[in-house]
Amino acid sequence: MKRPSIPAIRSSKVRDGSEPLVMVTAYDAPSARVASEAGVDLILVGDSLAMVVLGYDDTMQVTTEDIAHHVAAVARANPDAVIIGDMPWMSFHVSVEETVHNAATLIRAGAHCVKLEGGRKRLPMIEAIRAAEIPVMGHVGLTPQSMNVMGGFKVQARQAAAARSLVDAAKALESAGCFSIVVEGVPDAVGAMVTEAINVPIIGIGAGPGCDGQVLVYHDLIGLENRFKPKFVRRYGTAYEDQVDSLTRFAADVRSGDFPGEDEIYRANDDLTEALGLYGSQPTED
Numbered sequence: 001m002k003r004p005s006i007p008a009i010r011s012s013k014v015r016d017g018s019e020p021l022v023m024v025t026a027y028d029a030p031s032a033r034v035a036s037e038a039g040v041d042l043i044l045v046g047d048s049l050a051m052v053v054l055g056y057d058d059t060m061q062v063t064t065e066d067i068a069h070h071v072a073a074v075a076r077a078n079p080d081a082v083i084i085g086d087m088p089w090m091s092f093h094v095s096v097e098e099t100v101h102n103a104a105t106l107i108r109a110g111a112h113c114v115k116l117e118g119g120r121k122r123l124p125m126i127e128a129i130r131a132a133e134i135p136v137m138g139h140v141g142l143t144p145q146s147m148n149v150m151g152g153f154k155v156q157a158r159q160a161a162a163a164r165s166l167v168d169a170a171k172a173l174e175s176a177g178c179f180s181i182v183v184e185g186v187p188d189a190v191g192a193m194v195t196e197a198i199n200v201p202i203i204g205i206g207a208g209p210g211c212d213g214q215v216l217v218y219h220d221l222i223g224l225e226n227r228f229k230p231k232f233v234r235r236y237g238t239a240y241e242d243q244v245d246s247l248t249r250f251a252a253d254v255r256s257g258d259f260p261g262e263d264e265i266y267r268a269n270d271d272l273t274e275a276l277g278l279y280g281s282q283p284t285e286d
């Protein structure tokens with residue numbers, strides 16, 4: 001499979017006959033290789049890194065340097081998918097200059113484009129990044145970087161007025177040049193409404209089936225994050241239990257002396273055993 005281009009992603013609307021886009025997060029080379037082999041279209045090196053990999057309680061704890069470090073790991077796997085560098089909290093809030101500089105840091109680390117959270121307030125930043133020839137993905141609805149303002153991870157746009165203003169925000173992001181927009185944590189009808197109203201693909205997470213694509217956090221979908229399961233997550237694996245099982249069996253084999261076995265050692269030859277004074281030990285390896 002070949003990596004899709006940004007213009008190809010931009011024109012992927014289900015209503016025009018395109019297949020839904022598939023996006024997952026990934027934060028390191030092995031997961032990027034898995035995502036690539038599975039044929040996903042887009043890999044997001046998300047600021048969810050903070051919670052699912054680095055053990056923080058929210059996404060506000062990661063910096064541009066943290067995201068760049070993990071973008072570089074994903075890029076080294078050379079996946080057949082578009083790599084999106086997520087712009088963390090405070091990397092696009094202070095000034096347009098700082099925003100462009102931080103976006104460039106993620107591109108130089110290996111991202112093909114960046115994503116940032118927020119609506120109209122972010123338009124000058126989005127336009128400046130676009131003017132620097134960097135493709136931008138928007139993100140509206142439940143935006144985790146605003147969780148203190150929103151009062152937690154709460155479903156957004158439950159009222160008609162809020163739903164209309166979400167559609168207006170998405171239109172503004174489209175006009176500012178976003179090639180795609182993530183819509184997170186909204187009722188299904190609102191996900192479908194914004195998808196209908198916007199001409200670039202809407203990628204949903206907890207936004208119902210009426211979007212142009214879906215994204216999930218890698219650790220949620222493989223079952224490696226097993227502490228909390230948001231309603232919109234479908235677990236496709238039992239990675240946490242599988243890994244506990246592997247390490248438990250390793251520990252048991254080490255403790256019983258069963259590991260390492262005959263096939264798992266570099267056998268010393270006779271010359272070495274003789275030179276070391278270890279006569280009459282084991283047979284040599286061929």
Ligand code: KIV
Nearest residue numbers: 025046047048182215
């Ligand atoms: O950081 C992330 O994982 C995200 C997704 C939830 C879209 O932004």
